[in-house]
Structures are given as C-alpha cells and as structure tokens.
Amino acid sequence: MKKKDIDFLFQKLEEMYPNADTELKYWNDFQLLLAVIMSAQTTDKQVNKVTKDLFKVVFEPKDVLQMGLDKFTKAISSINYYKTKAKNIYATCEILEKNPEILSSNLETLTTLPWVGIKTAKVVSNVLFWARVIAVDTHVHRVSNRLWLVNTKMPEKTSELLEKIVADKYKDIAHHWLILFWRYHCTARNPQCKTCPFNSFCKYYNQTK
Ligand code: SF4
DSSP states (O other): OOHHHHHHHHHHHHHHOTTOOOOOOOSSHHHHHHHHHHTTTSOHHHHHHHHHHHHHHOOSHHHHHHHOHHHHHHHTTTSTTHHHHHHHHHHHHHHHHHOGGGGGSOHHHHTTSTTOOHHHHHHHHHHHHOOSOOOOOHHHHHHHHHHTSOOOSSHHHHHHHHHHHSOGGGTTTHHHHHHHHHHHTSOSSOOOOTTOTTTTTOHHHHHHO
16 A cells, blocks of 8 residues: 555544544453453453453452352353363463563563463553554454555464554554444445545455445
C-alpha cells in the first residue's frame, strides 16, 4: 500500500474510533492477563460474561490457587478450550505467586508464562503499559491482508511488518483500531464496502466488486 494511503487509513481510523481500547473488562493488571489468555479463540463478549462474576472473587494469583483447579475450570467452562486454559492459568498463577514482577516485565519474560505467546504478551504490554507494539490476532491479520496493508500468510509476519510500516505515533493504538474496524465495519461475512472510506485502495473490494 502507498504511504499516503497508509497515512490516510490511520488518520481515518483515529477519527472513527477516538476512544479505542480493549473491550475486555478487568479491574487490575492480573485480571487483564487472565482475560487475554481466556480470549484466545473466544469472543471478548463471551470472556466478559465469564469474568463478570469471576472477577468479583479473583483479584490475584492466590485467589485462583485457593479456589483450586477443579472449581476454576468449572467457572470458565463456557469458553472454548476451557480445560487447557484453566490448567495453564492455574500454572501461571503458581508462577506469579512466587514471581509477581513477571507481570510488569518485558515481552520476552512474559512469554515464559504458560500459554502466553508473543501475541498475548503484546496485547498485555500494549493495554497495560501502552507499549509501542502491534499484537496481531486472526482478525487483525485478516483485515490487514484484505486492505493489502500487508500481504502475508501468518499473523507473526503481519505483526512484524505492521510494526515497520505503521507510524510510531500510532503504534500503541493501531491494534485496537484494526480490531474495532474488523468487528464493526469490515466484518467477516458482511463488510460494509460501499460506505468504507478505504474502498478506493482496498484489495478485497477492488477484486470482488
Ligand atoms: S472496502 Fe470492504 S473489505 Fe475493504 S476494508 Fe473496507 S469494508 Fe473491508
């Protein structure tokens, strides 16, 4: 995509979503980490349904440990892959109970936690500390390729390229803008192409109209 189109894209996204932030609900850093881990392959809406009651009693790692793995697994049983997620969250809590500083450390250290890959680590660092990184899930990956902002096969490559082409001033917010744009405008089944401000340079639109 041409630089002028990239500039236009992010200027417009800023206008469209001036208060962009994660839609996951949480009260502290630890809860955000749990919510992000739970959100893999699950909608934020579904995670929020589960955490609405859970986060009234779970504020720190020891709360999960005291609850016990069985009870915790049951508490999150309405989300996808809940057994694996519960097991890894429990293991994460055992580590954080002894090493709480990991939660506020760098990306590399965060990824030493069970089931915390680079995408989760980037979301946590970005949301909590406004780190200038661009986390790429399947949605950000798909919308970036639809627009032809990048032309990649894997989310990791998309993240690497976006961090190169997105202006520094937008890096701490670009992830949220692209997620919201995918969720509410360029939706998987019914993208609103006719009213889209980007249809003049969108690859998907120009190939399918
Ligand atoms: S033109 Fe359509 S496919 Fe392209 S970015 Fe806009 S809504 Fe998405």
